[in-house]
Amino acid sequence: MAATLASLLGQASMTDHEQVLSACEATLSQSKNDVQAQQVKIVALLNLDRFQDAVATVEAGGEEIKRTARLEYAYALYKNGQAAKAAEVARQDGSESDRGLRHVEAQASYRHQDFERASELYRNLSAQRGAVNNEDMDLRINMGATYAQLEWAGRVSADAPQKPAREDMEAFETAYNAACQSIARDELGQAEVLLRRAKELCEASEMEQEEKDAEIVPISIQQLYVLIRQGRLEDAQALAATIDSKNVHAFHDSSTQFIAQTNTAASSTESSNPYLTHRTLYKTPSTILPDRPFTYQSAAIQRNNYTLDLLAHKYDGIIRSTANLAATPTLDSATNSFSAFGAAAHTRNQAGKEALKTVLPVLERRPNDIGLLLVCMQLYIHSSNPAAAISLLENFFTRLSSSSEPSAQDVRYAPGLIGVLVSLYTSRGQTSHARSELAKAARYWRQHSNPPISTRALGHLYKSAGASLLNSSVPADQQLAADLFTFMHEKDASDRYAAAGLVAALARANPSAITEEKLSALTPLDRLISGIDVSALENAGVAKSTPTPTSTSTKRAAPDSAPKPKTKKLKKSKTPKDFDPTKKMDPERWLPIKDRSSYRPKGKKGKAKQAMFMQGGAVAEDSGAGSGASTPAPAAQLVEGKSNAAKNKNKKKKGGKW
The missing domain is CATH 1.25.40 (Serine Threonine Protein Phosphatase 5, Tetratricopeptide repeat)
Known part of the structure; x- marks a missing residue:
């Protein structure tokens, strides 16, 4: 039978897969269990792009053909859109040295969005020289595509090029x-x-x-x-x-x-008709075949669909589809972004305080909806009420802190939410609150063995926390800053920000730990100041380092040619008729006449009264009995006494003899 098959194949052209298929069919009609004929038939079907028929042929042939033609079976499954099953078949009982199976598994893992596994497989394949022409170039291309997908998924690996x-x-x-x-x-x-x-x-x-x-x-x-x-x-x-x-x-x-x-x-x-645009572009991601979009692409398509629904005023449909999105707090960015569209549908595309009145009752019914929470905070900020926005997020964090679910704690310390709160604190000058939040978040994620968030987001959080903690005078904060920068420097020694932060933290927490190796990672001082012109800075008015012999001041005097400040021109409607702009106005013109420095009272009584009110002025001795020096009385009492004396004097004149 093998000789017959070889004879049939010898009569066919190597590129005429239809003839090869016919020869295999003829052989299998006489012996349907011929494994070699089945395998050749499967290869012919693959070359004819009849992937579904190839899968059906393998599955109808039994376990023996599945083992013999496992590479062909896995590839047919992959091309037929069954990526998960293709990766599983390629991985079963497979030798790591079988490059063909590893290639198929890597491609199927990529299509199944298991990018970490695909990256691992491509790294292992790249470690050895390619077995066929252009294999090394194909591996480099596929590895680049995998790195891009890891970036989009927020799970970039440490070995990925920056x-x-x-x-x-x-x-x-x-x-x-x-x-x-x-x-x-x-x-x-x-x-x-x-x-x-x-x-x-x-x-x-x-x-x-x-x-x-x-x-x-x-x-x-x-x-x-x-x-x-x-x-x-x-x-x-x-x-x-x-x-x-x-x-x-x-x-x-x-x-x-x-x-x-x-x-x-x-x-x-x-500007186009929104209803026609809706009709043209509205499409469910699951209907886009044969290669369905990746998760991040599907999320973008769904956001576009919601945008088209808003333009077409299909508010009720959006409200129904987003009503049960966030029963529990989630870090899924797609889910949280969909909630924002639900909030827009509730407000009927309104904004400002009117929208806030509509959305706040919805937030009370769905307190775990992060997207809705952020929309309310944004509306508060646009209404110039950042304190209310901070209060909303603080109350949300308080509820999460009291929850016993681990996922709730992951949301509580999510870098994005921490960044929002820290930004609001900083805008209001609450630096200690901001530092405290960053420190708590950094401690939480450093103790987490498998963070469910991207390494890039964690890196930004650690850098922000470390920089903030460097300004703290608390020893525990300084030690945490040193730990964070040490962790980042060990993970990526080429990160200059982490290297500089590590040296700055150790300079306060543990100066003896600063080595020449750590200092060599910093940018040399000569390179930092190479573009600075010291003479130009001094000529511009920078204080000199040593005082001049003729002056004890270290500051340079302003040049004679310095421009004079411009005087504000008064409006004609606010000036009197006899106003002379060349004369200098009295700076005390707004004070009462008695309070001006130029005031000079007339007569003995006026001068005596002014002397009496002057701070530090001489005080007349008391003419009555008792101690020699009298105590100055409050001004109100003196006025009252003078008034009574005047009344008595008038009475004496009016009453006649005494």
């Missing part, structure tokens, strides 16, 4: 993947440069023009996204006009077609 390498500029695929990593890090300017480079390399390649057109489409779509994010809508419109819709539909799946259509619509600056 900036494009020179090798990334050698092929359009690697340049494109490096651009995707930059987009995930919000480095849009760098992403634009890399995408232009990718397009240039693609145009200069030796591919057929048809293949070039197919490869340029996703590059242009990504460029369109970057321009929209930068707010350059006119440039985006010009680029959208160059994207050939025929190439999009001819060479790419429905996912790419839909993304191209969405980005083109988003770049438009012309």
Whole structure:
């Protein structure tokens, strides 16, 4: 039978897979359990892109063909859209030395969004020399795509490159993947440069023009996204006009077609009918086949759908779909962003205090909805009431702190929420409160063995906490700052911020621990001051380090040619008719005449009265009996005594003889 099969295959062309398939069918019609004929048939079906038939053939052939054609079976499952099962089949009883199975498992893990496993597999494959031509280049391309997905998922690994390498500029695929990593890090300017480079390399390649057109489409779509994010809508419109819709539909799946259509619509600056736009673009992510969008793409599509619903005034539908999103506090950014659309639907697109009156009762019914909470805080801030926003978040944290669920504590110390509260504290000058929150969050995550948040977010939290704790005079805070910067420096020795923070923290907490190695990680002082012109600074008025012989002051006198301050010109309507602007106005003109320094009373009584009210003035001796020096009386008492004396005097004159 093997000889017959070999004879049949020898009569067929190596590229004519239909003839190979017919030969296998003829052989299997006589012996349906022929494993070799079954395997050749499966390979022929794969070459004909009949992946579903290949899967059915393997599953109908029994366990023996599954073991023999395990590579073909895993690949057929992967191409048929069953990525999870494909990865499982490739991993079962597989030798780590089987590069074919490892490649299929890595691709299936990538499609299944198990990016950590895909990254691990590609690293292991890259550690050995490729077995076939261009395998090393394919591994580099796939590794770059995996790093980009890890960036978007917020789970970037420590070995991921932080900036494009020179090798990334050698092929359009690697340049494109490096651009995707930059987009995930919000480095849009760098992403634009890399995408232009990718397009240039693609145009200069030796591919057929048809293949070039197919490869340029996703590059242009990504460029369109970057321009929209930068707010350059006119440039985006010009680029959208160059994207050939025929190439999009001819060479790419429905996912790419839909993304191209969405980005083109988003770049438009012309007002359009929202109902027609809703009809054209509204699509559920699960219906975009065969390659369904990744999770972050599906979330973006759903946000676009909610935006279209708001434009079309479909408020009730949004309220129903978002009503049960956050029964418990969650760190899922997609869920929390959907809650914001629910709040907008409740307010009927209103803003300000009117929106706040509508949303606060909803928050009382759903106190664990983080998205709704942040919307209320934002409305309070826009209403110039940051204290109420702080109170909302503090009360929410208090409820989470009393909860016994571990997930609630993860939300309590989420870097994003901590950042919001710290920002509000800082804006109100409550630095001690901000430092306390950062310290508590840093201590919590340092004790957490497997944080459910991105390493990038944790890094920002640790740096902010360390910098804030450096300003504290409490020894425990200084020690925590040293621990945080030590942890960050050990994790990434090339991080200059962590190196500088470590030296600054140890200088206060433990100066003896500062070594030459730690100091060498800092930027040299000569390099820091190399661009500073000391003479120019001194000429500009900077205080000299030593006093001049003719003066005891270390400050430079202002030059004679210094411009005089401009006098404020008075309005004509506020000046009297005889006003002379050349004369200097009396600075005491607003005081009563008696309180002015130029006031001089007339007569003996007036002078005596002024002397009596002068601080430190002479006091007349008491003419009555008793002690020699009298005690000055309060002014009210003196006036009252004078008034009584005047009355008695008048009575004497009026009464006649005594």
